[in-house]
Amino acid sequence: MNGDHRFGPLGFQLVLLRRMADHQPGLVEDARRELGVSIGEMREANRRWQAMVRSPRARGALSRYRSVLGEPEPSSRRRIGDLECDALLWRVPLWPDLRFEVLAAPGGAVWNEWLVRAPGAAGPRLRTEDDLRPWSCTVDEVARAFAPARPMEGSAPTRQRLAFTLPDGQECVAEFCWGLLQGVSRSRAC
Structure with missing residues (x-):
């Protein structure tokens, strides 16, 4: 390279x-x-x-990310249900408004790894299907905009799916890779 x-x-x-x-x-x-x-x-x-x-x-996943991406931005402690974890963020120059986030348990086991909106960066306004353009938004942004969304199993470890209903009542499934929207399909039954 x-x-x-x-x-x-x-x-x-x-x-x-x-x-x-x-x-x-x-x-x-x-x-x-x-x-x-x-x-x-x-x-x-x-x-x-x-x-x-x-x-x-x-090496462990967290150690691998540090060796490849360098030191993360200042990490934060996050509570998910009864569990606490560290949320580590790295800049990804190709997507300046996003960060690569790794959620790690005490001891360094990685629970999740994907792209998220950078702290302080404005995300897109998601109101309709037309707003859901590939690479425009993240899993959590779609889940918040079209709550209540339902996580679904992805086809691979780096892929996520989210079922949700548009304001017009149409059910959809959004496909994500590394947390970034890849596309949306309409569905009769999710």
Whole structure:
């Protein structure tokens, strides 16, 4: 990746894009060009990431994120039900209004990892189906805008689905990859 053999933030962004290419190949192609990398470099970044994740000497997920992305922005303590965790955020240059968030249990076990709106950044106004454009919003933004939304199982660990009802009564399912909206489909039964 431009002669730099260290896997860092650029390589990580390519990993995010590689998974999103299944849903939004055109947006991924535009982003890849913006980053100045080839398809081969994107594939190589994904190969290196998978090797890090699957290596018998693999470090824990939280340690891996720190080594690849550097030190996070100041972390915060978050309570989810009866459980407390640390919420760590990293900048992702491709999406300046978003952060990559890792929720980690005491001891460092990672519970969740996805893109969220950056603190203080204004999210989109979501009122209709037309407002739900790919890459425009995150899981929590859609869930809040169309409450009560119902989480559904995704097709892979980095994918999430959310069932919700539009103001006109139409039921929909939103598909997310790494927490970022990829698309919405109308459904008769969610």
